[in-house]
Amino acid sequence: MKNEKRLVMALVVLVVMFLVLLGASGDFGSATPQQTTEDESSLADEDLIVVGFSQLGSESVWRATHTASIQNALSKENGFFLQYSNARQKQENQIKAIRGFISQRVDYIVFSPLMEDGWETVLTEAKDAGIPVILVDRKISGSSDLYTTFIGSDMEEEGRKAGLWLENDLARRGRADDPLNIVVLTGPFGSTSQIGRSRGFMQVASQHESWKILAQESGDFTVVKGKEVMAKLLRQYEDIDVVVSQNDEMTFGAMEAIAEAGLTTGIYGKMKMISFDGVKDALELVDSGKINCDVECNPLQGELLAEVIKKLEAGERVEKEYFVDELVFTKNNVSDYLSDRVY
Ligand code: AHR
Numbered sequence: 001m002k003n004e005k006r007l008v009m010a011l012v013v014l015v016v017m018f019l020v021l022l023g024a025s026g027d028f029g030s031a032t033p034q035q036t037t038e039d040e041s042s043l044a045d046e047d048l049i050v051v052g053f054s055q056l057g058s059e060s061v062w063r064a065t066h067t068a069s070i071q072n073a074l075s076k077e078n079g080f081f082l083q084y085s086n087a088r089q090k091q092e093n094q095i096k097a098i099r100g101f102i103s104q105r106v107d108y109i110v111f112s113p114l115m116e117d118g119w120e121t122v123l124t125e126a127k128d129a130g131i132p133v134i135l136v137d138r139k140i141s142g143s144s145d146l147y148t149t150f151i152g153s154d155m156e157e158e159g160r161k162a163g164l165w166l167e168n169d170l171a172r173r174g175r176a177d178d179p180l181n182i183v184v185l186t187g188p189f190g191s192t193s194q195i196g197r198s199r200g201f202m203q204v205a206s207q208h209e210s211w212k213i214l215a216q217e218s219g220d221f222t223v224v225k226g227k228e229v230m231a232k233l234l235r236q237y238e239d240i241d242v243v244v245s246q247n248d249e250m251t252f253g254a255m256e257a258i259a260e261a262g263l264t265t266g267i268y269g270k271m272k273m274i275s276f277d278g279v280k281d282a283l284e285l286v287d288s289g290k291i292n293c294d295v296e297c298n299p300l301q302g303e304l305l306a307e308v309i310k311k312l313e314a315g316e317r318v319e320k321e322y323f324v325d326e327l328v329f330t331k332n333n334v335s336d337y338l339s340d341r342v343y
Pocket of ligand 1: 137246276
């Protein structure tokens with residue numbers, strides 16, 4: 001009898017654990033599209049444009065702002081029904097989500113590709129199903145026939161702006177020909193932001209024999225990895241003059257590592273710090289002089305996306321690429337923008 005009771009208890013525990021795990025996978029891991037606001041049945045009643053949006057993850061404040069911008073613009077009040085899926089930094093999750101959108105026969109697929117390579121098969125499936133694909137934030141390699149349009153930043157131009165800021169800053173101080181040791185913390189290799197920003201910066205760097213690129217290492221666009229990589233570089237190289245950090249999160253991490261090593265950054269410090277994104281916390285560091293230059297990457301792409309989809313719905317021609325407006329922030333201009341920064 002005792003044994004039977006134990007068996008029943010063990011079964012109950014197993015069933016409860018199974019149910020808990022099921023719930024958790026809905027919260028943390030599911031890459032299949034989930035409905036965000038309403039159930040499917042109400043869709044049929046209303047004339048909403050159904051959009052499947054696969055976001056690549058939630059690694060940064062920039063990314064959270066980008067997601068919110070799209071969710072806010074593709075609202076029911078604005079005529080949309082949005083299916084949102086977060087791939088949590090895994091390409092296979094994005095592919096799975098896109099396949100889910102295809103099988104649901106959404107009107108449009110919007111996605112921010114984690115990497116440039118690897119989309120041909122799934123986007124051919126979307127094309128065969130007659131579903132237009134819109135790329136946001138990042139691009140894909142290969143055939144441009146696989147998507148209708150792109151909305152986002154000119155990443156190469158961002159990289160160039162960083163290089164030109166450095167060039168002008170040195171020239172202004174009469175130090176144009178001084179030898180300069182540079183380390184670059186990059187985003188994940190193979191992503192548009194890494195490829196573009198590196199290419200743009202290197203175009204300027206290649207014009208300067210005195211600029212030496214000591215290392216280019218990925219900090220995965222995160223604070224933790226940015227700190228880890230910077231700490232390693234500080235152990236490896238004694239004399240770093242410039243840190244180019246391809247997003248603000250990595251910059252925050254790198255600055256922690258630099259401070260822990262007893263070193264300083266910025267206009268009054270030992271190393272020049274160049275960052276990308278322009279989130280509020282970083283702009284405050286530009287204002288206090290600890291970051292020399294922050295090249296903006298504008299995450300507010302939702303309204304333009306909604307506009308473009310409405311054009312497509314109306315049968316109007318759209319451009320192949322739309323670039324959002326972006327600035328360069330330094331101590332000279334940042335106070336004009338800080339108070340309006342909401343992210
Ligand atoms: O692709 C845009 C980049 O991705 C942003 O610079 C970064 O913060 C984000 O994670």
